Amino acid sequence: MLMNIVFVVNNKNERLAKELPKLEKYCQERNLSDVKFVSTLWKKHAVEIAKQVTEEGCKYLIAVGGDGTLHEVINGVMQSSLQANNYPHIGLLPYGSANDFARTADISKSMEELIGLIQTQTTQQIDLGKIVFPQSQKTYFFINVAGAGLGALVIQKLEKSTSKLSPSLNYFRYILKGFFAYTKKEVSCTSSHWQWKGKLLQLTIAKGRYFGNGICATPDAKLSDGQFQVAIFADLSIWDYLKNIVKLKTGVKIKHSEVSYHSSKGLVIESSDSCGIEADGEYLGLAPATLSVLPKAISFLMLPETK
Numbered sequence: 001m002l003m004n005i006v007f008v009v010n011n012k013n014e015r016l017a018k019e020l021p022k023l024e025k026y027c028q029e030r031n032l033s034d035v036k037f038v039s040t041l042w043k044k045h046a047v048e049i050a051k052q053v054t055e056e057g058c059k060y061l062i063a064v065g066g067d068g069t070l071h072e073v074i075n076g077v078m079q080s081s082l083q084a085n086n087y088p089h090i091g092l093l094p095y096g097s098a099n100d101f102a103r104t105a106d107i108s109k110s111m112e113e114l115i116g117l118i119q120t121q122t123t124q125q126i127d128l129g130k131i132v133f134p135q136s137q138k139t140y141f142f143i144n145v146a147g148a149g150l151g152a153l154v155i156q157k158l159e160k161s162t163s164k165l166s167p168s169l170n171y172f173r174y175i176l177k178g179f180f181a182y183t184k185k186e187v188s189c190t191s192s193h194w195q196w197k198g199k200l201l202q203l204t205i206a207k208g209r210y211f212g213n214g215i216c217a218t219p220d221a222k223l224s225d226g227q228f229q230v231a232i233f234a235d236l237s238i239w240d241y242l243k244n245i246v247k248l249k250t251g252v253k254i255k256h257s258e259v260s261y262h263s264s265k266g267l268v269i270e271s272s273d274s275c276g277i278e279a280d281g282e283y284l285g286l287a288p289a290t291l292s293v294l295p296k297a298i299s300f301l302m303l304p305e306t307k
Contacts, residue, residue: 004034005118006053007093008046008073010065011039016095023064023093026111040069050076054088060118060301061088066096067144071280074128077298078141084297089123091301097213098171098281101144104208104223105302117301124304125296126223127207131279132290141294142279144208148269148287149185149200149233150178151212152276155283171213179238185273187287189232191264196232203269204231205291209251211281216251220261223305226295227265234258266292 007023009016020037027035038053040046050061050073061077063070070092077087091114094102102108117123129142154175187200204211206218206229218229235258244254253261269277271287278284 004057004059005032005036005062006049006058006060006088007035007037007062007064008049008053008069009037009039010046010069010096011041016064019095020064023111026115030115032115037064040072044072046072047076047079050074051080052076054080054082058088060091062091062093062114062301064093064095066094066099067101067280068282069096070101070143071282074143074298075141078128087298089118089299089301091117098211100210100213101208101280103210103214104144104221105300105305107302114301117303122301122303123299124224124302126298126300126302127226128294128297129205129207129228129279130292130294131277131284132292133277133285134288134290136285138285140279140284141297142207143298144206144280145211145218146205146277146279146291147211148187148203148205148271148275148277148289150175150182150202151204152278152283153178153182154212155278155281156276158281175212175241176238179241183273184235185271185275187269187271187273187275189230189267189269191230191262191267194262194264196260196262199235200232200271200275201236202231202233204233205229205267206231207293215248217248218261219251219253220263223300224296226293227263228267228291228293230262230264230267232260232262234260266290 054077063073131140184199188197204217206221209221217231221229269287275287
């Protein structure tokens with residue numbers, strides 16, 4: 001069966017060292033022709049690969065890794081010279097450290113399930129988020145969650161971490177350390193129908209429900225409803241966080257005077273302080289930034305969203 005599938009494999013992922021030969025063998029045993037596995041060799045290499053194979057007419061483009069690999073693949077596709085109706089169908093084999101997008105989209109590591117989705121052409125049109133940094137004139141796209149404040153600092157620390165702890169424990173460790181080291185920023189968020197301004201611990205702008213290895217700060221988020229779900233955690237203490245960690249893990253909204261929830265098709269983040277912004281677990285830059293939803297921007301290999 002002619003499929004024209006390209007798998008973009010995160011070469012830094014040790015878990016894939018044993019899995020990649022199995023994936024290649026699976027394709028060979030089932031006589032799947034025109035299938036190519038391409039491993040990344042450096043940071044952001046997946047962006048380059050995805051852009052190139054998209055422009056070469058790839059039909060199915062599969063990220064093999066975690067949220068970061070998927071983020072790079074999405075940005076590569078969006079940077080291509082093709083019109084949106086010529087983009088490849090995007091898929092994911094979640095072999096990353098967190099796999100938060102896969103939690104929302106209910107995607108497994110099963111190669112058999114992935115090939116089944118391809119053979120039955122089971123795809124969903126889902127939204128993307130777009131972030132524009134006016135000062136650097138850089139534009140990025142995200143598929144899951146963007147954040148400003150403490151989360152961006154944690155991402156920077158994780159990128160440099162050599163810890164052998166599990167991803168979940170490592171993230172939790174840096175959040176706790178961040179509470180003691182992080183100075184809350186004066187931030188304003190402006191949407192078309194609401195505005196917020198004050199001291200900010202963490203701002204979450206979401207298409208997916210999970211980030212940070214299973215934290216569900218935006219339980220109402222949908223992948224294809226054309227809007228962001230926004231959670232603002234303002235002047236909170238470490239004790240507030242620890243008291244509500246179970247709620248954050250189980251998707252229960254927090255009732256607190258310093259926590260608020262909103263929806264928006266776009267917003268502007270501004271700060272008089274040095275406030276970092278990240279998306280899909282990748283540090284991007286400093287505020288100000290403008291975020292907008294691109295409705296049904298890509299075709300994704302997945303079953304219909306049920307939650």
